Amino acid sequence: NAGVTQTPKFRVLKTGQSMTLLCAQDMNHEYMYWYRQDPGMGLRLIHYSVGEGTTAKGEVPDGYNVSRLKKQNFLLGLESAAPSQTSVYFCASSSPGGVYEQYFGPGTRLTVT
Amino acid sequence: GEDVEQSLFLSVREGDSSVINCTYTDSSSTYLYWYKQEPGAGLQLLTYIFSNMDMKQDQRLTVLLNKKDKHLSLRIADTQTGDSAIYFCAGRNTGGFKTIFGAGTRLFVKA
Numbered sequence: 001n002a003g004v005t006q007t008p009k010f011r012v013l014k015t016g017q018s019m020t021l022l023c024a025q026d027m028n029h030e031y032m033y034w035y036r037q038d039p040g041m042g043l044r045l046i047h048y049s050v051g052e053g054t055t056a057k058g059e060v061p062d063g064y065n066v067s068r069l070k071k072q073n074f075l076l077g078l079e080s081a082a083p084s085q086t087s088v089y090f091c092a093s094s095s096p097g098g099v100y101e102q103y104f105g106p107g108t109r110l111t112v113t
Numbered sequence: 114g115e116d117v118e119q120s121l122f123l124s125v126r127e128g129d130s131s132v133i134n135c136t137y138t139d140s141s142s143t144y145l146y147w148y149k150q151e152p153g154a155g156l157q158l159l160t161y162i163f164s165n166m167d168m169k170q171d172q173r174l175t176v177l178l179n180k181k182d183k184h185l186s187l188r189i190a191d192t193q194t195g196d197s198a199i200y201f202c203a204g205r206n207t208g209g210f211k212t213i214f215g216a217g218t219r220l221f222v223k224a
Contacts, residue, residue: 004155031210035214040121040216041216042201042214042215042216042217043156043201043214043217045211048210048211050210056210058211090155090156092155092156099144099146099158099161100144100205100212101146101158101161102148102156102158102212104155104156104157105155106153106154106155107153107154107155
């Protein structure tokens with residue numbers, strides 16, 4: 001099993017450009033999440049999904065959109081990138097029940113100039 | 114909403130014990146976790162404790178939970194250089210969809 005994979009690993013954007021980050025999981029998990037990690041601020045939840053076709057806002061959703069058209073994929077879109085969106089983005093997935101352990105991808109480092 | 118706080122840095126010598134502390138605000142947190150993040154990688158679950166427990170031991174790791182003070186700690190015995198990482202405290206409610214993470218404590222282990 002590959003677990004949770006993220007594409008791309010690194011990206012540099014100019015202000016105003018758009019991009020999509022792809023997250024894929026092969027564990028048949030219902031729940032998927034997008035976080036951003038900034039120094040001294042830990043992980044902040046951007047959006048999450050509790051099943052195929054559903055999405056919900058997290059703590060810092062502004063400037064981002066998401067889609068979950070297939071259970072195994074969760075896409076994060078930036079329509080018009082801003083320097084404040086420079087961050088490391090992590091995708092995670094989990095199943096309901098048990099201890100709700102979240103499995104994380106390796107991260108995408110995004111720089112917006 | 115839930116808030117989770119932890120100190121940002123801890124430095125210890127190899128072979129000593131490390132104690133990383135965390136406080137949380139939501140008394141209804143049912144699951145409390147410690148995640149570890151190694152350089153350049155995502156987070157991995159290290160250990161967890163249920164809110165109805167006071168202590169959990171797993172090899173070199175000991176988790177203590179003080180529900181009255183809403184305080185969680187992670188003790189790593191015989192700390193090794195390979196333990197150098199960022200450790201995140203996190204909490205979750207039963208039936209909730211979200212896990213709330215602290216800012217992470219960066220552990221430095223000096224040889």
